[in-house]
Amino acid sequence: MAAAKKAVQAEANDEPTTFEFKGVEFTIPAPMDLSAEVLEVIEDGAGETKIMKAIIGEEQWAAYKGLRCTIREFGEFAEKIAEAAGFGNPGN
Known part of the structure; x- marks a missing residue:
């Protein structure tokens, strides 16, 4: 839950959130700085892969x-992205 708390704090401060996956660091922009493409793919009903x-x-x-x-690791990666972006669990 530390990552979720970090995501909430980053959102409150309008900052990006970072997380590590398999030794690689990934950065998620602050929610309002996400690409408008995120809204498009969600509205289009795109699959989880396209959203991530x-x-x-x-x-x-x-x-x-x-x-x-x-595929199992993609699920783990998607959970980390969703948590870092402040979305909760992806697709479930």
């Missing part, structure tokens, strides 16, 4: 893909 990609951006998505994760 929109949140972290192309460069960080490429870093994630370079980790060659399993």
Whole structure:
């Protein structure tokens, strides 16, 4: 829950949130600084993968893909993104 508390504090201070996954640090912009693409993919009913990609951006998505994760690990990664972005649990 430390990450959730960190996300709440970052949102209150309008700051980005960072988290580590498999030894790589990822940064999520403050909620109001997320790309408008996030709203588009959510409104379009896009899948979880497209939403996560929109949140972290192309460069960080490429870093994630370079980790060659399993489907199970994607679920763990998506949870970290959702928590860092202040969204709670993804898709559940």
